[in-house]
Structure formats: structure tokens, C-alpha cells
Amino acid sequence: MTKQQQRMPGSDPLRDGAVLDVRGLTVEFPARGRNVRAVDNVSFTVGRGEIIGLVGESASGKSTLGLALMRMIPAPGVVSAGTIAFGGRDLASLPEAEMRELRGKALSLIVQDALATMNPVTTIEEQITEVIRDHGGDRSRKSLRARATEMLREVRLPNAEQSLNRYPHQLSGGMQQRVAIAEGLILGPELIIADEPTTALDVTVQAQILALLRDICDTRGTSIIFVTHDLATVAEICDRVMVMYAGRIVESGTVSAVFSKPAHPYTKALLSGLLPLSGEPPAELEALPGQPPRPDAWPTGCRFHPRCPLWRALGEPEICTTTDPEVDESDSHWAACHFADLEGAGR
Amino acid sequence: MIRYAINRILIVIPLLLALSVLLFLYVHAVPGDPIAGMLGPNGSPELIAQLRAERGLDRPLYVQYWDWISGLAQGDLGISLISGQQITPVVINRIPATFQLTFVSLFFTVLIGLPAGFLAGKYRGSWIDKILSPAALLGLSMPVFWIGTLLILILAVQLRWLPTGGYIPFAQSPVDSLRLTLMPALALGIHLSPFLARMVRATTIELQQEQFVVQARMKGLRSRTITYRYLLRNAIVPVLVVLGLQLGTLLGGQVIVEQLFNWPGVGRLLVEGAIQRDYLMVQSLILVVATIYVIVNLGVELLHAWLDPRVRL
Ligand code: SF4
Numbered sequence: 204m205t206k207q208q209q210r211m212p213g214s215d216p217l218r219d220g221a222v223l224d225v226r227g228l229t230v231e232f233p234a235r236g237r238n239v240r241a242v243d244n245v246s247f248t249v250g251r252g253e254i255i256g257l258v259g260e261s262a263s264g265k266s267t268l269g270l271a272l273m274r275m276i277p278a279p280g281v282v283s284a285g286t287i288a289f290g291g292r293d294l295a296s297l298p299e300a301e302m303r304e305l306r307g308k309a310l311s312l313i314v315q316d317a318l319a320t321m322n323p324v325t326t327i328e329e330q331i332t333e334v335i336r337d338h339g340g341d342r343s344r345k346s347l348r349a350r351a352t353e354m355l356r357e358v359r360l361p362n363a364e365q366s367l368n369r370y371p372h373q374l375s376g377g378m379q380q381r382v383a384i385a386e387g388l389i390l391g392p393e394l395i396i397a398d399e400p401t402t403a404l405d406v407t408v409q410a411q412i413l414a415l416l417r418d419i420c421d422t423r424g425t426s427i428i429f430v431t432h433d434l435a436t437v438a439e440i441c442d443r444v445m446v447m448y449a450g451r452i453v454e455s456g457t458v459s460a461v462f463s464k465p466a467h468p469y470t471k472a473l474l475s476g477l478l479p480l481s482g483e484p485p486a487e488l489e490a491l492p493g494q495p496p497r498p499d500a501w502p503t504g505c506r507f508h509p510r511c512p513l514w515r516a517l518g519e520p521e522i523c524t525t526t527d528p529e530v531d532e533s534d535s536h537w538a539a540c541h542f543a544d545l546e547g548a549g550r
Numbered sequence: 551m552i553r554y555a556i557n558r559i560l561i562v563i564p565l566l567l568a569l570s571v572l573l574f575l576y577v578h579a580v581p582g583d584p585i586a587g588m589l590g591p592n593g594s595p596e597l598i599a600q601l602r603a604e605r606g607l608d609r610p611l612y613v614q615y616w617d618w619i620s621g622l623a624q625g626d627l628g629i630s631l632i633s634g635q636q637i638t639p640v641v642i643n644r645i646p647a648t649f650q651l652t653f654v655s656l657f658f659t660v661l662i663g664l665p666a667g668f669l670a671g672k673y674r675g676s677w678i679d680k681i682l683s684p685a686a687l688l689g690l691s692m693p694v695f696w697i698g699t700l701l702i703l704i705l706a707v708q709l710r711w712l713p714t715g716g717y718i719p720f721a722q723s724p725v726d727s728l729r730l731t732l733m734p735a736l737a738l739g740i741h742l743s744p745f746l747a748r749m750v751r752a753t754t755i756e757l758q759q760e761q762f763v764v765q766a767r768m769k770g771l772r773s774r775t776i777t778y779r780y781l782l783r784n785a786i787v788p789v790l791v792v793l794g795l796q797l798g799t800l801l802g803g804q805v806i807v808e809q810l811f812n813w814p815g816v817g818r819l820l821v822e823g824a825i826q827r828d829y830l831m832v833q834s835l836i837l838v839v840a841t842i843y844v845i846v847n848l849g850v851e852l853l854h855a856w857l858d859p860r861v862r863l
Contacts (some may be wrong), residue, residue, distance in 0.1 A: 273768060304742035306770030323860055324783050333779070337771045370859040386769060 216510030221288075222393050222426045223272070228285035228295070230264070230271050232498070234431035239498040241267045241280065243450040246532045249394065252424040254417070256437035256458070258473070260495040265430050268447070269396045272428070273312050274302050290393065308338045311387030315399040317379035321371035328367035331355075331386055337389055354385045358415060377408035381415070388419065395419075398430040413440050434473060438462055446470050449496050449506035466538035468513040505541065513542055518545040555852055562844050569840055570622070574615050577833045585631075605631060605830070618833075627834040630824050637834050642818060647717055648815035650657070653807070654731045655800060656793060658739025659746055664789060666743070667750025668782065674755055682747065689744035694803045698737040698810045705733060715811035734811040738803050743795055749792045753785045787858045794850030797843055 230242040242264040249255055249502040259265040259321040270276050272287060274294055287294035290309055294302065304313075308391055314320055321330055331354065332347040341347065348367065355363035358381040371379060380400060397416065398517050417440045419425050429441055437444050437458065444461050446454040446469065454467040465471045496502055496509070504524040514523050520541075562586050586593055602608045606617065621628055627637035670682040706714040712733055720727040756765055758781065766776045805817035815833060823831035 234745040275764070275768060303770050303772075306768055308770055312765075312768045314761075314765070316761065322762050322766070322780055322784070324787075324858055325779065329779075333771060333775060334769050337769075337775050372860050447625075 220251065221248040222251050222253075222290075223428075225272070226288070228268070228271060228287065228547040229283050230267055230276055230280055231283040232280040234499050238283070240283075240450055240501070241269060241498045241537045243501075244285070244448075245447075246285075247445055247450055247452060247455065249426045249428060250442075251393075251426055252420050253443065254420055254427045254429055254441045256444040257428055257430045257447060258432065258434060258437055258444060260432065262495050262497055263447040264450040264498070265447045266398055269312065269428065270397055271396050272394075273306060273310065275300075275306075275312070291309050299334035304338065305388070307334055307392075310394040310396065311392045312396045312398065313383055313400045314389045315379075315402050316385040317376070317403075318371055320383060321379070322479065323371060325370075326367065327351075327355075327369055327371065327374075327382055330371075330382070331367075331389055332391055334386055340390070350389070351385075354389050355382070358382075358385045358388070359411075360385070367415075376404055377412065380404060380408075380412055384412070384415065384419075388423075388425075391423065392425065394426045394428070396428045396517050397429065399432070400429075401436065402431070402433070408413040409436075416440060446473070449501050450498060450541065451506065453507065453540070454538040455532070460536045464536075466536070466543040467507075467540050468511050469507050470538070505539070507540075513540075517542065554855060558851060560850055566837075566841060566844060567619075570619055571615070571657055573833050573837055574611075575620065577829045578611055578614065583838045598749070604634070605629065611705070621825055622834070622837065627838070628830050630823075631828045631830045636829055638752055641835070641838060644816045644819050646719065647813060648808075648817065650720060650727070650731055651734055651804060651813060651815055654728075654735035654736035655742070655804075658735050659742040659796075659800075660789065662739055663743035663746030664750055665784075666755050667747035668785060670747065671751035671754025671785075672758070672777070672781065675753075679751075683751070685749075686744035686747045686852060689740060690748075691743070694737060694741040695806050695810055697740050698734065698807055699736050702810075703734050715813065717812070717814050730811075734807045734813055737807055737810075741803055742800060745796060745799075746789065746792050747838060749788055754781060757781050757784050787854060790850050790854050791856065794847045797846050799804065801839055801843065827849065 208226075225248070226246050227347075228242060228245045229240055231238040231240050233239075245268060249256075254272040254379040257265045257268065267276065267280075271282050272294065274282070275299070276282060282295050285295055294305070297305075312478075325333075328348060328351055332344075335347055335350065337343060351367055352363050355366060360366055360378055360381045366374065366378070366382070371382070374382065380403075384400070395416075400416070404412065410547050413436060416427060416429075420427055428438070431437060441458050443455070443457050445452045446461070446467065448469050453469045454461060454465065456466075461470060462474065465474050496506060500526075502509050504522070504526050505511070505514075505528055511523065514520065522541050526541070528541050528543075530537045530539045578615050585598050585605070585607065589598060589601070599608075606614060609617075618628055625638060627641060629635060630637055630640075666682050666686070670679040672687075702714050705712045712729060715733075716730055718730055720728045763780050764775065771780075800806055801817070804815065805821055807813065808815045808817040809821055816839065820832065820835045820839070822828075823835060
């Protein structure tokens with residue numbers, strides 16, 4: 204009764220072995236004399252060349268999880284428990300100096316507002332080449348420039364050569380995002396964490412950037428954790444999806460499994476909002492009744508219970524308010540719900 | 551960039567013209583005759599009339615204004631009310647001393663204010679900040695004549711490292727000239743730098759929270775790169791703006807400091823003119839100072855545009 208067991212035959216998430224293996228990751232922030240857990244005991248793996256969608260509302264902890272992987276949780280927050288196995292090392296306990304070397308080289312973070320992430324007073328060329336230089340790469344101006352040009356071509360930036368001499372504000376939003384991706388890719392990282400990288404862009408550009416990211420995964424074997432609140436995007440480019448709610452992953456599985464047979468009531472609620480009769484899916488997670496909980500006041504038991512339609516339909520069983528649903532994270536598709544299998548085939 | 555510069559200059563010209571009219575009216579149209587004021591109770595009506603005629607003050611105001619302003623356009627500042635001499639050569643004589651003092655003062659201002667503000671901002675809340683921030687507050691509340699007097703007392707009277715004042719042209723003996731510049735310039739530098747330091751501190755604190763600085767760390771850049779290329783380079787821009795704005799304070803402070811250190815600059819000429827009630831001199835000098843102020847600010851603005859590509863558009 205405690206586990207959801209829906210194995211999807213032939214979809215091993217760890218295709219060529221895991222690039223990233225996260226166990227029991229917990230991020231705490233001190234608040235009013237006690238610690239609140241923005242991310243609470245999260246475990247998952249990312250396979251090589253895989254794109255994993257990390258979906259959730261704004262306070263769900265999805266962005267914090269991304270920052271935790273970069274070890275860039277803003278002080279006074281800390282990674283208080285868990286391991287992050289990556290490239291034979293545990294990022295959770297790596298000394299800061301070594302961590303610095305990995306950032307931008309082995310793992311990169313790309314965020315939403317590309318313009319805000321670029322130094323306004325230096326040219327695109329300087330921004331890209333300083334990443335190479337600061338990671339001990341080569342120092343000849345000519346070959347640095349050549350590498351930067353090549354990288355900009357790979358992210359399909361028009362006029363790559365001329366764009367090098369431009370300043371960030373002189374580029375369009377889509378071009379800025381391409382440059383940001385180029386900066387993240389220049390040293391060939393194994394893992395990219397993309398936090399809403401297309402949200403600020405218009406629809407056509409969004410589609411181009413998504414296609415680009417998919418291509419990069421396929422040709423370079425780079426893995427991507429795609430943090431988003433937009434389920435349509437997940438369906439489009441991700442292999443697997445993890446749904447986050449109140450600091451925890453509540454459902455995880457391949458995109459086809461989760462989208463066709465969502466097991467967790469929260470996922471169902473999300474997906475039903477995605478399928479209105481008219482063509483344009485709103486994809487707003489706010490459609491659920493009630494407010495998403497805040498980290499300093501996570502509900503007891505199953506954290507979704509105050510908003511859970513199934514809980515209410517079942518006559519508000521006590522177990523939901525007292526006991527955390529347990530899951531077996533090694534299953535290819537699981538959901539953290541006591542009654543998941545009651546509903547599992549319900550769609 | 552050139553279009554931008556020309557645009558700015560075109561805006562400045564009417565501004566200066568308006569200022570000249572105001573100045574002129576202030577000196578000429580206010581009640582009380584300058585000549586009578588100058589001669590005091592001893593001036594007989596005949597003497598006053600004679601002097602007025604000599605200096606051309608009996609002509610209609612618009613003629614006098616036109617005379618003055620067309621002279622200015624050709625670099626002629628008019629004649630002194632007192633001595634009847636040309637003002638221009640006197641001013642030109644004083645300009646090297648003034649420029650030297652201005653330049654060295656700005657140098658000290660930046661030398662003290664920029665690193666202090668930057669360190670206090672970068673290590674906000676640390677002991678550096680805890681020392682520098684109250685020190686800046688103290689500096690802000692000290693009048694410049696007081697700082698100058700203190701410097702004279704310590705450096706000249708007590709330690710006897712420097713002379714109490716005076717001036718030697720740079721061309722004559724660079725080392726002695728700079729030695730004499732040191733104290734007045736330091737006084738002005740100490741006077742001006744707290745404001746600069748506070749601006750730089752605030753900017754640096756803001757910058758550290760900017761997303762592009764956070765992202766620089768995400769990219770694994772070295773902390774030296776972040777300090778110099780991300781923080782310092784972006785903090786320089788407001789430094790320039792502040793210096794431009796502070797030029798007014800500097801020129802005002804200079805009037806006092808030049809007096810205190812017996813420094814023969816334009817500032818002291820202005821004081822001399824004011825004491826002798828040489829209205830024509832004061833009127834021309836203020837316009838010269840205002841013009842310098844406007845030109846320097848224009849230069850700062852252009853430099854700003856050059857340093858911050860976002861302004862250039
Ligand atoms: S455990 Fe209970 S409250 Fe939580 S999702 Fe399942 S039914 Fe709803």
C-alpha cells in the first residue's frame with residue numbers, strides 16, 4: 204500500500220550509467236531560530252545524454268535543488284544532508300576551490316534572464332573567453348576567439364563572428380540566450396542545469412532554443428536537468444520527468460508514463476490543467492485550489508493533503524495527515540501517495 | 551558617439567547663456583551702485599560719475615551685456631572695476647595653479663575614496679567596513695578649512711615635513727611644486743572622498759547581488775576575475791558620475807583651501823575680487839568657473855558613455 208509500482212518495460216533511466224546520482228539531498232535555511240527545509244530528502248539519478256524535466260510551482264524547491272547541485276545555495280542556506288555523486292566525486296562535500304573548477308566546466312547552470320546574467324560592460328568575446336581562461340584553458344587571443352566563434356556557430360547564433368564584438372544589450376533576447384548557452388557549453392560540461400531557460404522568450408524563439416538543447420544532448424551526450432513550470436515544454440523535449448511539490452519529488456517516471464498514466468493526485472491536477480478544450484494550454488500550476496505551502500510551514504504527513512482532491516474524495520483518511528508516503532526510488536515510475544495505485548489506472 | 555557629443559554640447563550652450571544673463575542681472579540690476587559701494591562714504595557724486603563713465607557703466611544695460619558677452623566669446627573677460635586692467639591675462643596667470651590643485655585633489659579623492667568604498671562594500675559588515683564607514687561619516691562632517699588647518703598643524707607645524715603654504719610653478723621646479731600641492735590637495739581629497747567612498751560602497755554592495763555577478767561564480771570564474779572585471783569595472787562608472795557632480799564642491803572647497811594655503815589660483819582671485827568689491831571681476835570669474843564646471847561634466851558624461859556601452863545608444 205505504500206508504494207507505487209508501475210514498471211515501464213524497456214525504459215531504463217540509467218541508459219549508459221548515471222552521470223549524476225543524488226541521495227537524500229536536503230537544503231536548509233535558518234528562519235526565525237529554526238531550520239526550514241526548502242529541499243527535503245530528495246534522491247534521483249540522471250543518465251548520460253538524458254533530459255530530465257523538473258516540474259513544480261515556484262516555492263516547490265525546484266530552483267533551490269538546481270542551485271544545490273551547483274553548490275550555490277545563497278547564504279545562510281546550506282546543503283545539510285545527502286550526497287551528490289558526480290564524476291566520481293561527492294559535490295556535497297567537495298572543497299570550494301575544487302567546486303569552483305567544476306562550475307562552468309563539468310556542470311553549468313543556464314537561467315531565464317540571459318541579459319541579467321551577463322557583464323554589461325564587456326563584449327561577448329570577453330565573456331566567453333574568460334570562462335576558458337579562468338579554467339586554465341589556452342591563452343592565445345586568436346585561438347580563444349576562434350573557439351568562441353565556433354561555439355557561437357554551434358548554438359546557431361547568426362553572424363557569430365561579428366557578435367563577438369557586441370555588448371550583451373545589443374543582442375536580441377533569443378541571441379542573448381544562445382550566447383548564455385554557448386558560455387555554458389564552451390568547456391563541454393557533462394551536465395547542464397537549465398532553469399526556465401526559455402520562459403522569457405517568445406514562442407518561436409522558445410521552440411528554437413528547445414530544439415537546440417535537444418540537439419546538444421543528442422550530439423554531445425550532455426545531460427540536462429530542465430527546471431520548469433511548463434509541462435508543455437517537458438512533454439516536448441524531456442526523456443523523464445520529476446514532479447516536485449513542497450520540497451520533495453512526488454512523482455518520477457518517463458515522460459510517456461507520467462503523461463499517459465499520472466499516478467500522483469498532484470500530477471493529475473497539473474495535467475488536467477494542461478488539457479483544456481481549446482488549443483492553447485495555459486500550463487499554469489496555480490489552477491489548483493489553495494495556495495502552495497511555504498517551506499516554513501510544510502503540512503504534516505503527505506504535504507499535499509490540504510489541497511488533495513483524492514484525499515477529500517476518500518473521506519480525508521488519517522494516514523495522509525500523519526504519515527509520509529514511502530517510495531522506492533529505484534522504480535522507473537513511482538509516486539509518493541498512499542493511494543496511488545487506487546487511482547493509477549484511472550485515466 | 552560623435553553625434554551624442556554634439557548633442558550634449560548643443561544643450562550646454564543655452565544653459566551657459568542663461569547663466570550669464572542671471573549673473574549679469576545679479577551684479578547690475580540689484581539695488582545699490584557698484585561704484586558707489588566700492589568708493590564707500592568718501593565717494594563724491596562727481597568721482598562716481600567719472601568712474602562710471604570710464605568703466606562704461608553709464609550705458610544702457612543691454613549694451614553693457616552685449617559688450618560683456620561678445621567680449622567673452624572672444625576670450626576677453628572685460629576689465630577690472632578696481633584697477634581698470636584686463637581680467638583675462640590675470641586669470642590665465644592663475645589657471646596653471648588652479649588646474650594643478652584640482653587635478654591632484656581629484657587624484658587624492660579617488661585614491662582614498664575608491665579603494666575604501668570598494669573594500670567596505672565587498673567585505674560589508676567585516677572589520678574593514680566597521681572602521682571605514684564611521685570614518686567616512688566623520689570625514690563628511692568635517693569642514694574643509696578645519697581639515698586644512700589640522701593638516702597644517704600636524705604636517706607643517708608639528709612634524710615639519712611640509713611648508714605651511716605657498717606655490718611654486720610646476721615648470722620651475724616639479725618636485726617643490728608638488729610638495730607644496732600635497733597639503734591643499736590632501737585637504738580637498740579628504741574632504742571629498744567620504745562621499746565618493748559611500749557611493750562606491752553602496753554600488754559594490756548592489757553589484758554583488760546582481761545576477762551577472764552571481765552567474766560569474768556559476769561559471770566558475772576566479773575570484774580575481776570577478777573582483778576586477780565584474781565588480782570594480784562596474785563600480786568605476788558611478789565614480790565618474792560622482793566626481794562630475796562633486797566638482798562643484800571641489801571648486802567651492804578650492805576657494806577656501808587656496809585662501810588657507812596661500813595658493814594663487816582662480817579661487818583666491820575670486821575671493822580677492824569679492825573683498826575688493828570688484829563686481830566685474832566676480833561676474834566674469836563665476837562665469838569662467840561655471841563654464842569649467844559644465845565642460846568637465848560634459849567630459850565626464852562622454853567618458854561615462856565610453857565606459858558603459860549601455861549609455862551610448
Ligand atoms: S497520500 Fe493522501 S493526501 Fe497525499 S496525495 Fe495521496 S491521497 Fe493525496
